[in-house]
Amino acid sequence: MIIEVVEKEGLKREVTIEVPADLVDKTYGKFYDEFRRQAKIDGFRPGKAPANIIKSRFKAEVTAEVVDELVKECFGEAIKEKNLDPVGTPILSHVDQVDEGKPFRFTINIEIMPQIDQVKYEKLQIQKADVQVPDEGVEQVMAQLQKSNADLRTVDRPAGDTDIVICDFEVAMGDPNVFDNQPVQNQEIDLGHEHTDPEFRDGLLGSRRDDIREITISYPPDYPNQKFAGRQLTYAVTVKEVKERLLPTVDDDFARQVAGGKTLLELKLDIRKELEASAARNIDRANRKMIIDQVVSQNQIVVPDSMVESYLKNVIEDYKQNAATVDEAELREKYRPVGVNTIRWVLLFHRLAGVEKIEVLPSDTENWIKRFADNYRMDVPKAKEVLSRTGRINDIKDGILEDKVLDFLLTKAEVRETQS
Numbered sequence: 001m002i003i004e005v006v007e008k009e010g011l012k013r014e015v016t017i018e019v020p021a022d023l024v025d026k027t028y029g030k031f032y033d034e035f036r037r038q039a040k041i042d043g044f045r046p047g048k049a050p051a052n053i054i055k056s057r058f059k060a061e062v063t064a065e066v067v068d069e070l071v072k073e074c075f076g077e078a079i080k081e082k083n084l085d086p087v088g089t090p091i092l093s094h095v096d097q098v099d100e101g102k103p104f105r106f107t108i109n110i111e112i113m114p115q116i117d118q119v120k121y122e123k124l125q126i127q128k129a130d131v132q133v134p135d136e137g138v139e140q141v142m143a144q145l146q147k148s149n150a151d152l153r154t155v156d157r158p159a160g161d162t163d164i165v166i167c168d169f170e171v172a173m174g175d176p177n178v179f180d181n182q183p184v185q186n187q188e189i190d191l192g193h194e195h196t197d198p199e200f201r202d203g204l205l206g207s208r209r210d211d212i213r214e215i216t217i218s219y220p221p222d223y224p225n226q227k228f229a230g231r232q233l234t235y236a237v238t239v240k241e242v243k244e245r246l247l248p249t250v251d252d253d254f255a256r257q258v259a260g261g262k263t264l265l266e267l268k269l270d271i272r273k274e275l276e277a278s279a280a281r282n283i284d285r286a287n288r289k290m291i292i293d294q295v296v297s298q299n300q301i302v303v304p305d306s307m308v309e310s311y312l313k314n315v316i317e318d319y320k321q322n323a324a325t326v327d328e329a330e331l332r333e334k335y336r337p338v339g340v341n342t343i344r345w346v347l348l349f350h351r352l353a354g355v356e357k358i359e360v361l362p363s364d365t366e367n368w369i370k371r372f373a374d375n376y377r378m379d380v381p382k383a384k385e386v387l388s389r390t391g392r393i394n395d396i397k398d399g400i401l402e403d404k405v406l407d408f409l410l411t412k413a414e415v416r417e418t419q420s
Helices: 021-038 051-081 135-148 198-204 252-258 264-298 305-322 328-355 362-375 380-389 393-412
Strands: 002-007 012-019 086-095 104-112 125-128 151-154 164-173 184-190 212-218 232-246 414-417
Touching (some): 021 051, 051 104, 086 305, 164 212, 264 328
Antiparallel strands (some): 086 104, 164 184
């Protein structure tokens, strides 16, 4: 078998294979024998029809089977012999006519995985931050707890900036399809909540029961809900009720109510510990991203186009599930650099895991599944069933491997002292 590999742009390769005539004849003989055994021809018992009749009747069908088998088997042997690692779908770009007694040539275009001889991770740097939590942070959480445990009382006065307004509204101007042409009823608008749209807050301040107001909101292009992103909508809002919060007194009785019998001091200490743990987690996440960015920057390997296209396809499909219209060209341009670096990192951390002999042990997976089961309050067998049914097991192992590689790289990094 003669194999020619021509390098094309990037990681693309053109593989031409010439199958010797004796293998072509052998494959033809194999399929003629199969057709003879299965053919039902008048005047002949099964398997006893003469070869010339089989050839005359089934030449086209046999040839199709011969081509299919030779392409599959010879291509598989060729990539092993030439040490090629295809990615994506091979494309059969040219097939010569095949016939008995003659060599058979065909060409397949493929894209291969990049060869990564080594992964550089020189002079990595991470930040060390002070995770001490100021008293103001604890008091903010206490204020949120106080607010969330407040009683609500209906009032007959204009709405203030800490009140809750109960209202109905519908789209008066703009695209009503965002709400499926249906009015929204009994919606609670918390005028004191930081995530309440400022236009809604300003439009409802000073309103009273039975007031009708028009409120226009211009949603930014990066608004989290793509149904609203970039739109301007005017709402007709009918106020049904204004409620004020009656905040409880923050004392030991309050602490026992919200913290299962703990004192106010114990509650505050618990809050401080959780805030410190949260800050430490944030620092760890930031440092891991810094490591990824630095390793990717040091290793600008070529990434297979087919993997980038698959990434972009998933991004576009995600957007289509949440947006009425999608500019695919704009999304491709925006997310291509993200996709390239994401895939680059995946290839790099897998290679580094191989070089440093970092692997996922069965106990690693079992511990992950146990934590998953605990978080969702199910037993381990049920958790395994859920994860297997959704096909997440391989993703879990990949995530564990990535974390192990990052743990390894963090030990190699220089820690810089910073102010929190």
